[in-house]
Amino acid sequence: MDILRFATAGSVDxxxxxxxxxxxxxxxxxxxxQLDAVERTSRDRGDEYTNLALLTDGLRAEREQxxxxxxxxxxxxxxxxxxxxxxxxxxxxxxxxxxxxxSTADLAIxxxxxxxxxxxxxxRHAFLTTLLRVPHLVLAVNKMDLVDYSAARFEEIREEFxxxxxxxxxxxxxxxxxxxxxxxxxxxxxxxMPWYDGPSLLHHLENVHIASDRNLIDARFxxxxxxxxxxxxxxxxxxxxxxxxxxxxxxxxxVMHLPSGLTTKIVGIDTFDGxxxxxxxxxxxxxxxxxxIDISRGDMICRPGNQPHAAQDLEAMVCWMSDAVRLxxxxxxxxxxxxxxxxxxxxxxxxxxxxxxxxxxxSATSLGLNEIGRVSLRVTQPLFVDEYGxxxxxxxxxxxDESTNATVAAGMIISAQ
Numbered sequence: 001m002d003i004l005r006f007a008t009a010g011s012v013d014x015x016x017x018x019x020x021x022x023x024x025x026x027x028x029x030x031x032x033x034q035l036d037a038v039e040r041t042s043r044d045r046g047d048e049y050t051n052l053a054l055l056t057d058g059l060r061a062e063r064e065q066x067x068x069x070x071x072x073x074x075x076x077x078x079x080x081x082x083x084x085x086x087x088x089x090x091x092x093x094x095x096x097x098x099x100x101x102x103s104t105a106d107l108a109i110x111x112x113x114x115x116x117x118x119x120x121x122x123x124r125h126a127f128l129t130t131l132l133r134v135p136h137l138v139l140a141v142n143k144m145d146l147v148d149y150s151a152a153r154f155e156e157i158r159e160e161f162x163x164x165x166x167x168x169x170x171x172x173x174x175x176x177x178x179x180x181x182x183x184x185x186x187x188x189x190x191x192x193m194p195w196y197d198g199p200s201l202l203h204h205l206e207n208v209h210i211a212s213d214r215n216l217i218d219a220r221f222x223x224x225x226x227x228x229x230x231x232x233x234x235x236x237x238x239x240x241x242x243x244x245x246x247x248x249x250x251x252x253x254x255v256m257h258l259p260s261g262l263t264t265k266i267v268g269i270d271t272f273d274g275x276x277x278x279x280x281x282x283x284x285x286x287x288x289x290x291x292x293i294d295i296s297r298g299d300m301i302c303r304p305g306n307q308p309h310a311a312q313d314l315e316a317m318v319c320w321m322s323d324a325v326r327l328x329x330x331x332x333x334x335x336x337x338x339x340x341x342x343x344x345x346x347x348x349x350x351x352x353x354x355x356x357x358x359x360x361x362x363s364a365t366s367l368g369l370n371e372i373g374r375v376s377l378r379v380t381q382p383l384f385v386d387e388y389g390x391x392x393x394x395x396x397x398x399x400x401d402e403s404t405n406a407t408v409a410a411g412m413i414i415s416a417q
Contacts, residue, residue: 001077004205007086007102009129010111011121015142019111019180020087023202024076026187080206095128095355095370096321099410102129103396106210107136109201114147114177118160124355126161130168131317131372131412133392135213138174140201144193145179151195167358172208176201214281215391219247219255220308221301222338222384222394227286239270239286240295245338245393246386247303249279249287257293258300258310258384264291281393298340300384308394310382311416317353317388318375320367322401322408327375328366333408337383337397344399347376374414388412 008016074085086101102108108129112122129137139161147153154177165173176185177196184190187202199207224242231237249255253266268288269279279285287301295301302308320327327346335344352364352373367373388395399409 001080001082002210003082003084004107004208004210005084005086005105006107006109006205007088007098007105007129007134008109008111009088009098009102009125011113011116011119015113015180016087016109016111019109019140019142019178019186019201020074020085022180022183022186023085024074026183027076027078027202078202078206083205095124096319096410098125099128099132099319099321102132102134103392103410105129105132105134106213107138107205107208108134109138109140111140111142112157112161114141114143114150114153114157117157118164120356122161123164126164127168127355127358130170133389133412135210136172136174136208137170138176138201138204141175141177142180144177144184145182149177149184149190149192151193154196174198174204176204215246216248216280217246218306218308218386218391219249219253219301219303220245220384220386220391220394221249221255221287222340223295223297223299223301224339225297226295237288238292239288240301241284241286242339243284244279244281246281246391247306249285250277254304255287255289255301256304256307257295258302258307259382260293262291262293263304264289264293266290298338300338302384308384308386309416311385312379312382313347313417314377314379314383314385314411314413315415316375316377316397316411316413317372318367318399318409318411319372320369320409322406323369324404324406325401325408326366326368327373327409332402334400334402335377335379335383335397335411336400337385338394340381340383342383343380343402345378347378350374350376375411377411383416385413385416387414387416 010016076083088098088101110125141154141157158175177193178185178201184192185200187200189200221244222242223240227239227241229237249266251266251268254263255266256263266287267290269276270286329346329348331346333344335342349365351360351362352371353360355372386394395413397411398407401408
């Protein structure tokens with residue numbers, strides 16, 4: 001059974017947490033004591049209904065303000081598929097949290113309030129999901145019950161967003177009218193909207209095709225750990241553990257080690273459950289090689305004829321996440337890319353991006369909290385990278401403040417040399 005990771009996004013009060021609560025409730029994915037606690041809290045708050053948003057808004061400040069602040073992760077499963085949900089905040093000051101939640105998502109659900117239509121924050125989150133290369137986008141027009149389930153209103157919002165989406169690189173876009181509060185078109189089709197002939201939201205989540213989203217062409221295996229058990233039953237065992245970042249590996253394949261450039265063959269692929277005949281993203285495996293090569297954490301195993309860029313100069317889009325310091329030229333930071341860590345110097349801030357208008361401010365010389373821009377970096381040792389649009393794992397990185405060890409930015413590589 002495969003896993004679909006999806007993130008919810010949208011403006012404040014569009015009903016993201018209520019939608020997730022409805023998905024969990026209607027798919028029988030919550031325990032009775034959880035439901036009892038939510039019902040009790042709903043009564044204490046004076047709500048006239050069971051407030052399903054409380055299933056995800058776990059922080060006290062979130063409940064008191066009625067907003068989502070942190071990224072809340074929830075897990076549930078149906079007979080067809082397992083799901084990991086990232087409920088991301090809607091407020092502009094929590095843009096960094098939204099980037100964190102969507103960075104590993106296969107699909108993003110952007111909620112639109114049917115009464116308010118497309119808001120600035122809706123456009124911002126749509127842009128961010130495409131910037132992060134989330135392959136599938138669902139625009140869920142929520143609160144249809146408050147516009148009398150109007151087909152005309154739904155079509156109006158669909159046309160407006162379709163026009164906006166022409167500026168973005170959206171590969172798969174689906175529109176679904178819903179009412180999270182009443183459950184219309186969330187798990188099962190709604191009788192209140194006979195004019196809508198598409199699937200319910202859960203049906204779409206269960207059936208959206210994600211296998212081809214992963215890069216199965218470029219073989220990439222960042223080495224995380226060298227396994228030497230030193231046991232009498234495995235006296236000569238040496239394996240290289242990690243998570244496959246791209247491509248397919250099989251016993252007998254010729255592979256190359258970077259940075260040495262030496263080639264060898266795979267003699268076996270081991271997992272916790274035993275040997276396997278092939279490994280592909282996002283499997284965590286241990287590769288056994290025919291020759292003893294000096295391989296350590298941070299190295300890369302790939303194909304001889306298909307190598308990543310070994311680069312020290314990077315051009316990247318960066319989302320700055322620190323409110324303590326700004327990103328500016330000559331800043332010295334630590335870059336973490338796959339399993340490799342190096343020091344980096346910010347050479348230049350080329351422009352800051354206005355995520356509302358998609359305008360480039362080329363006069364900008366620094367980036368502040370939640371701002372996104374294009375920067376040039378110089379790294380002290382080569383990183384084995386691909387463009388982010390080709391591989392989200394080998395094309396993404398984080399920046400860490402050396403003095404505080406705090407993560408201050410998330411980056412997406414545009415080009416490398």
